[in-house]
Amino acid sequence: MILIRKYLIIFFGVLLIFIWLSHRSKKDDLENSFEYFPPVSKETTLGWVKADFIAREKQLRELVQRGRIAARITADQQETKTESPDDNVADDVIDNFKFENNPSQETKPSRYFVNSTKCKIPYADPFSREAMAVYNPTKLKVCTNTSDLFSVNYDRNTDQFNLHVNREVLRKLNLRVASYKCNYREVTRSVKENPERNSQVHRPVYFDQQCTLPQHVRGIIAECHDANNASRILQRDAFALVHANKKSARIESHPLERQPSVIILGLDSMSRMNFQRIMPETAKFVRQEGWFEMEGYNKMEDSTLLNLMPVLMGQKWKQFYNCDIQSEGCFDQLPFIWKDYKSAGYATALGEDTIDEGLFVAGFPGFAQEPVDYYLRPFLIGISRSMNIYQRFGYQYCIGRRLSISYVNDFCLQFTSRFAKEVDQPMFGFFWSCTFTHDFHFAASSLDAKFVDYLYQLRHHELFDKSIVILMSDHGAQFGELLELPDNFLEERLPMLHIYLPPWFRNTYPNYAEALHKNRNRLSSNFDLHNTLKHILRLNATTQADLPPLASCPTSQSLLHPLPEERSCQDACIGEHWCTCNEFVRQPLTGDIYLLGKLIVYHINRWMLVHQYNHFCQRILLQDMEYAQRKVLYEENGKETMYGSIVTYRLRFRTYPESAKFQTTVRYHRELKTIEGFNVPDISRVNYNRKQAECIDDKIAKKFCFCYPKTKLNGFMDNWKNTKLTTLAT
Incomplete structure (x- = not known):
């Protein structure tokens, strides 16, 4: 017994020593882990060393x-x-x-959005712990708490709207007003200079409790005021109006086979992951029968318009310079897809909820002529100049009594009701919103219930019985907390895309529905979506060979035809920097990496100098490298093959001033220490602050611009501002 106790004591003693050594080893690992933070660059000033140290x-x-x-x-x-x-x-x-x-340790994903030899897009969990830790939902704020004084009703028999004043509401608004007067003012597009930025609000037309509005009226501002004091307004409201001329109905003049209507609903800066995360009710709606989510949909460019041009025109930004894009009337000459639909007998509409930063006017002159049959912009400009504005989330949240997005939603509801339900004429509509989604990536959590209610209203107006509906975005988050997550690269480059096919279409064209189902987890691009819109006008094109190839991307296809299972970003015309197919491995921040960072900053400064933005914007300097990743060329038997002199890196770095963060993909020649085929506009800015670049209008240059301070410039700034190139080579 004594011998047994002796051995037990020895055994437990050894066990305790082993546990102590193991614990000490882990403690040493914790202490050694701090060395992975990269050193601060010596190009520092006292103004930002402190901020960097705190971070x-x-x-x-x-x-x-x-x-x-x-x-x-x-x-x-x-x-x-x-x-x-x-x-x-x-x-x-x-x-x-x-x-x-x-950090050099890499784990392979166990699940993919797209999984083929040529393309592997790893799955990103919308509800990961990291994402939910930064998720900050918002509450919906209404623009007013008072009841509506005015209402408009559409008369299908006369194709006219009736404007009505609710006397009960009027009495409650102000009991001290003995008598009142009510009027409406028509809002039209300006016939003077610069019609895309000006509207005409006409003289008031007075009426009693009710009046019938003329057929030509497309929008009004209505108000009631004290009869003895016109400046004492009881309530002011605004209404966009959509009429339908039955004589123009395509079903009467073109008794052809049934053509589906197409309605595109866009939410700016919404990745498929963030959509699932912050708009769960809407996400649930688009999981119903008939909806298809394109999980492999990969953006092609940086900003909104650059991503929408391939969808709406079938061309990239650099491919459509058949006119001076800055000259008035150039946009009218471009081959927008709604022109094809109008030629085919469709009614066309276009609406968005921003004014100063609209899709086609931010830095551009816009359209000299109204581009579609029903154009919301003139109405929004007119009411924004005449009604109170409430700013929230960086945009005009309220215009008067209503949310800015509500004007777009109501405009779409009227348009679809007129042509889907009452006239039965095919229609094409493009409706875009960014007031809730562009600058604050969690703000749409407050929009979810309202937006899904909007979709149910569209269902009530029979939209989903007759139309192909596309719910899409241009890109994901481009700055903010979401770009600090492990899945930040996917978050920015995988916008949501949901396509709905109505029951009659699925029954008539089962092969197209089957192809769309197959394409859900195959790599697709903006060009493919454009081909799909073209295909809808030629439904007899049963194979891809029946459709003319797209000149700007001959290998693109319609999503109603099966995409190749083995498809690379090059096949889909997606550039290296935007491609999510490639696998990358983490690299140590060596001297070569810092040299590469300085080369990129040099190219940025030179680009700004070539375009003479140095007269407005400061020169930037490399502050630090955050991380570097190297592209895995391909694998054989699960092992990476050897790579040559040119290596593809994905880099994130910070610059001075203001600790701007950038992300880019470059091809680096390790022997020559040069960058191959580098395009500065493709660089992504991941912590953009629009106030830092208010001195210029160019959207690309704004990413790299930090306006000079209004105080006296120091010698470094003054020297840069007056620098001139001796050659224009970039």
Whole structure:
């Protein structure tokens, strides 16, 4: 018995020593993990060293805290042998912490949006712990709490609107007003200079309790005021009006086979992941029968208009310079898709909820003539000049009594009601919104219930019985908290795209519905969506060979035809920087990487100099490299093959002033120390602040611009401002 006790004591002694050594080793690992933070660049000034130090200190504290959590979980696991439902969570925390210790360690995804030899787009969880940690939902704010004084009703028999005043509401608005007068003013597009930025609000037309509006009226501002004091307004409201001329109905003049209507609903800056995260009710609606989500839809360019041009025109930005884009009337000459639909007998409409930063006017002259049959912009300009504006989320949140997006939604509801339900004429409509989604990526959480109600109203107007409906975005988040997540590269480059086919279409063209179903998890691009819009006008094109190839991307296809399962970004005409198919591995921040960062900054400054933006914007300097990743060329038998002199890197770096963050993809010649085929406009800015670049209008240059301070410039700034190139070579 004594001998047994002796051996037990020795055994437990050795066990305790082993546990102590193991614990000490982990503690040393925690201390050594701090060395992975890159050193601060010596190109510093006192103004931003302090800010950078604070940021680094915060990172260190977070890492220490993660270490304590991991150690505590490890200790708990050693004390008990029983398993609990939280064991998997604990394992995940420890795994994440170990990854922090070794940033070069890479784990392969277990699930993909697209999984082929040529393209592997890893799955990004919308509800990951990291994403939900930064998710900050907002509440919907209404523009007014008072009841509506005015209402408009459409008479199908006369194709006219009746304007009505509710006397009960009027009495409650102001009991002290003895008598009142009511009027409406018509809003039309300006016939003077610059019609895209000016509207005409006509003289008031007075009426009693009710009046019938003339057929030519497309929009009105109505108000009631004190009869003895016109400036004492009881209530003012605005209404866009959509009439339908039955004589122009295509079903009467063109008794051809049934053609589907097409309605495009756009939410700016909405990735498929963020859509699932912040608009769950709307996401649930588009999971119903008939909807198809394109999970492999990959954006092609940086900004909104650059991504919409391939969809709406079938051309990239650089491919349509058959006229001076800055000259008035150029946009009218471009081959927008709604022209094809109008030629085919469709009624056409275009509406968006922004004015100063509209799709076709931000930095451009816009359209000299109204581009479609029903154009919302003149109405919005007119009412924004005549009604109170409330700013929220960086945009005009309220115009008068209504949300800016509500004018677009109501305009779309009227348009679809007139032509889908009452006239039965095919229609094409493009309706875009960014007031809730562009600058604040969680603001649409407050829009979710309202937007899904809007979709149900469209269903009530029989839109989904007769129309192909496309719910889409241009790109994902381009700055903010979402770009600090591990999935930031996918978050920016995978916009949402949902396509709905009505029952009659699925029954008539089952092969097209089957192809769309197959294409859900295949790589697709903006050009493919354009080909789809073209295909809808030629439904007898049963094979891809029946459709003419797109000159700007001959390998693009209609989504109603099966896309190749083996398809690369090059096949889809998606550039290297925007491509999500490629696998990258983390690289140490060596001297070559910092040299590469300085080369990129040099190219940015030179680009600004060539375009003479140095007269308005400061020169930028490399502050620090955040991370570097190298592209895996391809794999054989699960192993990476050798690569040559040219290596593709994905880099994120910070610059001075203002600690601007940029992300880019470059082809680097390691022997010559040069960058191959680099395009400065493709660089992504991931923490953009529009106030920093208010001195210029060019959207590309704004990414790199930090306006000079209004105070006296120092010698460095003054020298840069007056620098001139001796050659225009870029």
